[in-house]
Amino acid sequence: MQKDKSGKIENVVHPNEKLVKTHCSYCGMQCGMNLRVNTVSNKIVGVEPRYDWPVTLGKMCPKGVTAYQQTNHSDRLLKPLIRDDASLKGTKEGFREASWEEAYDLITTKFKELQTNYGKNSLSVYSGVSMTNEKCYLTGKFARVGLQTRYIDYNGRFCMSSAAGGFLRSFGVDRGSTLPWTDIHETDCIFMAGSNTAECHPTSMFRVWAVQERGGYLIVVDPRETPIARRADVHLDIKPGTDLALANGILNLLIQNNYTDEHFIKNHTNGFEETKELVKLFTPEYTSEITGVDPEKIIRAAELYGKAPNAIVMFARGIEQQVKGVDNVSGYTNMALITGKIGRPKSGVATLTGQGNGQGGREHGQKADALPGYRKIANPEHVKEVSAFWGIDPSEMPKPGVSAYEMFGLMEEKTIRGLYLLCSNPAVSAPNLNYVRKVMKELDFMVCADFYLSESCEFADVVLPTTTWSEDEGTVTNLEGRIIKINKAQEPVGESKPDWQIQIELAERLGRGKYFSHLKTARDVADEFRGASKGGYADYFGATWDKIDKQDGVFWPCKSEDDPGTPHMFLDKKFYHPDGKAKICALPYRPPAEEPDEVYPLRLTTGRVVYHYLSGNQTRRIKFLNDMCPEPYVEVHPEKAMEYGIEHDEIIRLYTRRGQAFYKVKITEAIRKDTVFVPYSFGHDESINLLTIDALDPISRMPEFKACAAQIEKLEIKKVL
């Protein structure tokens, strides 16, 4: 690793340029970077590594290297857009440029009209977490105090909500990683389930490889032989949607072979005996029957994890985007709890957070049932605290709403008639898109705030131009739980405005100015937000911008000005349940919602490629990234391809009970024979979410993106895309 020298490497500063230190706009790694700003034009012109950022040491994936190209991109929205002809919804057509005043007038008139006729809750806010904590916080306040609606939720329901649900149940607290990333290369065994780490969190990889270089072990659970699985000591090539059986099977082996830590189990956990009984059923053979993984490999994986002096269990959307995502999280977390490999350096549990602020954005009140500081609307004390802070009466606090996907159901039945969408692109990212797009089209009134004309903007009546991450400042919380600072590198392009400013100006026009008008700058929002989180368990009060700068970030909880924060969770072996113990969960196995059958014999799974981020609204516009991966494809094993008589690069029809799409075939042995894979970052007819299922996890309300039943049709007449 370049670690020792990293602090000493100087940066190159070109003539007429300055460097603004910040972080990447994309994934939860939040790689440190310097934006190169031309001091004559005051525009961002490039990127320079940030060698002294301790998590990533200057490293960036290709998305990070080219992220700066978003800011002054020719596709940026420069003015508000209004579409007068609602019949053109669902297309790019019919928009005209308008002034902010005209756009605001229209929005206020329509919002008031809907709320007068159909009640406060006829409006909804659908948000995202690829933005700062300050914006996420204010969006929650905007919905509940500004619009006074209960219906707010966010795209973390398609991302981190299962991890959150699992951690809350197992630990009583949801911080995505129990230890800092700078521990990873020093552990002895990594158990990585459902994470295509090399493509989705590439800058973790130098630490992962370092474990193997030191003689440690890497175990990977994935239906595909991804670049990280290729080098694993054990690759458990699991059938999509069967993780819980594997977790139970490994748990059983750990118990049978005495890898448990009796002292830890007795003093710091509940639920062991019950779990032990339940997992007895999961012998290697039975586990193999369900998961399709060779029993020998399961035995080997359990042995390696069991023997390792230190080990980290890690996972991502592969296990979380299932109808039992929460159970999968608790199931794999059980491994650390029964062996006591948690609550100390170099051992623990971590999820690889998808979006830049996937952690912070789920803590501060954008979730249908949550308030700042990870408080709950269901808890009257919490409602009292936050109401007092906001200066409203507790009776005015709206009740909990429903999850992101369920909002579409309420739109269909006209309970929800208006939508304010920001920082998200559900016209690509939601499951079962034929339905979602139809519902969005039928909304009475829709506003979309974005910096590009996304596929979701195409359903809007009004589009508001927002800033990119580089034109505003604030904090985000990376995948470690480390609060870091995003800095402003240039003035907003055109007439674009940061989301917080738009929401304040709208709230004022809706007659709610007294709760918002005191906020003039991003820093004002930041200070209010820290105060709002105070006393909640995700307490950010002590995480001032100065401290973040001095300490290279602050790990929450950080309760006061002199609290340095909490890089390692549970060092005192105290968990956050009332009795201070963690919960070992007994979890009966459930199959995926839709199993393959004669008509739909294949298992369809989806994921990212290294060149694209989420719905691709940003990365598809970046030339380098789009050149590298301009279109989706379907990965098929050569034996399966032979059965269907299809060839590499041939276009086929892929279909499920919900929809169809045409894809080029990519033949590879690096996938299970019964499984096909399509990347999800593409729009319109290319969206794989036209085919995915909308079955939801009962706790997290996460759709089962990762497993449904599909079929391939070879086309009689060759199709050209």
Place this chain on the structure above:
Amino acid sequence: MKQRLYIELENCIGCRSCLAACTQCGGHEERNRNYVYDVNPFVNRQTMPLMCLHCVNPACARSCPAQAIQIHETGAVLSALVEKCIGCQNCTIACPYGIPKFDTEQNLMYKCDLCIDRTKDGIPPMCASVCPTNTLQWLTEEEIEMKQKQFNLDNGKWTASMKLEGETNVRVNLPGILQGVTKLF
């Protein structure tokens, strides 16, 4: 303290961050100069970077009739001098790895100069700076020696460069490094 580009082929994940970053070097006119290949895409996801190895006696420079390819005192084999390059493309054929690229519009060869603007001052080249996997590293001689000791391979082929085109300034570790690693338990 002499530092070299060191390539650990086994680490590559094919993200092509090195190519994206190449364009960010001040002298590179936003064009990337190296390659990443899928080794056997129908079978697995192995990939490998193909970077200029900065040969001590480079075939590209030897083949140039106009002496347009200069060698920097650090050993970096530079891109063709604009005023000297006659666009004959000899170098693109002479290089055993196919590194030099040709710009038909400008009638000009261009190749990796190891980010000479950076490396002349000991700052790592862009590719090695950003590489998320440590496939590309910028190491001192001592660090490279330590690697050599740590990965004592059976096949004796620790550096590929000796067997290919004479001595190179860049050091390459062939796939298979992990064969030589002693497991912790």
